[in-house]
Amino acid sequence: MRLFLAVDIPEDIRSNAERLIARLEIPSTKVRWVKPANLHITLKFLGETSSDRLAAVIDAARRTAAAFGPMNLSVDGMGVFPNKIKPRVVWLGLKGDLDKMAGLAEALDLALARKGFDREERAFSPHLTIGRVISDNVKGQIIRATTAHREMDLGTFTASSLVLYESQLRPGGSIYNAMESFDLEKTV
Numbered sequence: 001m002r003l004f005l006a007v008d009i010p011e012d013i014r015s016n017a018e019r020l021i022a023r024l025e026i027p028s029t030k031v032r033w034v035k036p037a038n039l040h041i042t043l044k045f046l047g048e049t050s051s052d053r054l055a056a057v058i059d060a061a062r063r064t065a066a067a068f069g070p071m072n073l074s075v076d077g078m079g080v081f082p083n084k085i086k087p088r089v090v091w092l093g094l095k096g097d098l099d100k101m102a103g104l105a106e107a108l109d110l111a112l113a114r115k116g117f118d119r120e121e122r123a124f125s126p127h128l129t130i131g132r133v134i135s136d137n138v139k140g141q142i143i144r145a146t147t148a149h150r151e152m153d154l155g156t157f158t159a160s161s162l163v164l165y166e167s168q169l170r171p172g173g174s175i176y177n178a179m180e181s182f183d184l185e186k187t188v
Contacts, residue, residue, distance in 0.1 A: 002167045003049045003179075005061055005108055006040035007101070007159040009128065013075050014039050016154040017092060017130060020078075024145045030138035031090060031131040038176050039128055041094065043105040043162065046117060053115075057164065058180055060111035065162040065182035068104045071097035074156040075128060078149040080142060087142050090131035092154065101126050104162070104184075160184055 009017075014036040021033050046057065077093035094101075105124040113119050133142065162182045168175045 001049050001051060001054070002169070003046040003057065004042055004165050004167060005044040005046070005057075006042050006163055006165055007071075007073075008161070008163055009039045009041070009075075010155075010157045013155045013157060017075070017128070020149070020152075020154065021130060024141075026131075026138055026141050026145065030133070030135040031142070032134050032173070033131045034129055035173060038174065039130070040163070040165070040176070041101070041126055041128060041159075043101070043124075044108045044112060044120065046112070056115040057112065057117075060115055061108065061162055061164055061180070062182050064104065064107045064111045066185045067107065068100065068184045069186040070158050070160040070184050071100050071104075072156065072158050073097060073101070075154040077151055078146045079127075080133075080146055081125075084143050084146075087139060087146075088133050089129055090133065090142060090146070091127040091129050094126045094128070096156070098126050101159075108162075 017039060018036040049057065073094055073096040075092050076095045079091055079093060080087035081089040081091060102124050105120075109120050133139075161184060163178050164180045164182075165176045166179050168177065
């Protein structure tokens with residue numbers, strides 16, 4: 001199974017992102033746009049995981065989620081990874097309880113490392129991936145779009161759970177199946 005842990009995005013923000021992507025008028029032959037149903041904030045990508053390790057993942061996720069409370073977030077701004085010279089990923093930015101979210105990502109990483117999973121090598125960078133660039137000749141369009149939408153608000157929400165997803169790679173794009181959800185339970 002190809003697994004990852006993430007925070008879900010509410011339907012209104014998914015719809016706002018879908019409308020934004022349509023307004024950009026960059027064809028899917030140039031950028032592989034993420035389907036609105038697949039929008040999420042990845043906290044830990046586990047990759048290929050054998051089914052005999054699933055219980056360990058669930059245990060680590062449940063215990064970690066219970067130690068964190070809900071997070072208030074807003075989807076705000078647009079940019080690219082790794083940089084404007086060679087954009088590969090188009091993303092929407094986040095504001096709000098990002099320190100808490102980074103703490104949750106770090107705690108998940110540590111809890112899963114104790115169960116034998118590899119530690120994350122890159123620093124946590126909270127964002128929503130909305131597209132993957134597949135054609136270099138769209139760079140100018142992408143840079144103009146991200147500059148024009150650098151400061152925009154697609155909505156606010158409270159993240160109150162962590163979700164374990166299985167990602168199934170298909171010719172028409174990935175399909176994400178929620179396997180289990182864990183409430184962010186800690187109260188102040």
